[in-house]
Amino acid sequence: MKRDLLLLASTAAALSSMTPLSAHAGLLDAGSTVQATYLSGSFSNVEPELPVGGSNTDPASLASSVGFQQGADDGSTISVGDTQIIITNLLTPGTGKAYCLSGVAGTACTDAIDGFDFLFTGENILGVTVDPATTAGFLPVSGTFQGSTHNGLQLVSNNEILVDVTGDDPPTGAQLVLDITTGSSSPTPTPEPTSLALFGSAVIGIGAAARRRWLR
Secondary structure (H helix, E strand, C coil), rough: CCHHHHHHHHHHHHHCCCCCCCCCCCEEEEEEEEEEEEECCCCCEEEEECCCCCCCCCHHHCCCCCCEEHHHHHHHEEEEEEEEEEEECCCCCCCCCCCCCCCCCCCCCCCCCCEHHHHHHHHEEEEEEEECCCCCCCCCCCCEECCEEEEEEEEEEEEEEEECCCCCCCCCCCCEEEEEEEEECCCCCCCECCCEHHHHHHHHHHHHHHHHHCCC
């Protein structure tokens, strides 16, 4: 009886070591970073965004939410949280400072792109959508006009999001809210050889004990 209990304990230990570990699902994680840039007029004219309280535009830790200051070209502040990215417009509409290098609003803008690129590390982003709370005049732009094709909101990879707002001229304080869906970035643990050996021994031992009792 005592031997059977020891075998059961060994089995429990083996099974415990084989149980997948839970992992955080969301953008905020001490091992992840984010770097935001604004594309002003073209894909080659890039303005890195400066994190609030930061001294440089290097990737910022996502141990907690990250805010980005207004840039010289984009006229917006940015907040990156666990499940949302919020871009807030600080420009005044109708003043020739639309999201267009030449200040022209709507489809008259000739720029290849005016928009935001978010580059992450350590993430597994599965999807990105526009939240219904987004201001009507501050939506991603899709379609072809002035010789350029605009692709709206794109999940470029599991670690990159690109949003095209070329020609948008939203009210001051308007927000573009992006909802982020993520999956676990941690692999499922593989049982160690020792755990497998314990598990096998326990199963064999229990089977043998049961057979002895049946033969009595």
